[in-house]
Amino acid sequence: MSTFFFLLHQALRGPLTHPFPFIHMPDHLREALWAVKEGRADICGPLPTPDGLWGQLVYDRQKCRGCRACLSRCGAEAISESDEKGKIEIDLACCCLCGACVEACGHSALSMGDSFLNATADRTELLLTDSGSVQMTDEADLWSGEKGR
Ligand code: SF4
Numbered sequence: 021m022s023t024f025f026f027l028l029h030q031a032l033r034g035p036l037t038h039p040f041p042f043i044h045m046p047d048h049l050r051e052a053l054w055a056v057k058e059g060r061a062d063i064c065g066p067l068p069t070p071d072g073l074w075g076q077l078v079y080d081r082q083k084c085r086g087c088r089a090c091l092s093r094c095g096a097e098a099i100s101e102s103d104e105k106g107k108i109e110i111d112l113a114c115c116c117l118c119g120a121c122v123e124a125c126g127h128s129a130l131s132m133g134d135s136f137l138n139a140t141a142d143r144t145e146l147l148l149t150d151s152g153s154v155q156m157t158d159e160a161d162l163w164s165g166e167k168g169r
């Protein structure tokens with residue numbers, strides 16, 4: 021069957037999409053949501069993340085010296101120069117959390133954070149320009165080479 025007829029067959033067979041969440045939701049999940057709505061159950065908050073998790077990148081703008089070492093190390097091209105001279109910005113939508121820029125930064129301006137819930141409806145929220153002042157952990161120091169120098 022040609023691709024055209026295959027797609028036509030699928031389109032005519034339907035449904036083109038599945039309404040979500042209720043119509044096609046598994047019964048046990050539907051029951052769980054009703055239980056929450058009626059106060060018979062609670063949805064637990066996020067579980068604590070393990071130490072050393074490589075979560076969303078953290079950028080301490082104050083510590084950044086604009087050396088550009090991180091730019092050349094990022095194979096995902098997630099880092100670019102900011103409008104402000106000597107600073108960078110990071111497109112978290114492109115970042116694959118490899119940690120190479122953290123290793124390259126000799127000023128402890130970059131570290132791996134513990135946030136892993138990065139989904140958003142507004143893509144501009146994924147443009148990281150400053151995470152504020154960051155207390156470096158021992159592990160982050162090791163990453164940036166500050167220890168043992
Ligand atoms: S963690 Fe890796 S992919 Fe993300 S900005 Fe740094 S070098 Fe690029």
Ligand code: SF4
Nearest residue numbers: 084085087088090125
């Ligand atoms: S390597 Fe560090 S100091 Fe240099 S531009 Fe990147 S974040 Fe700033």
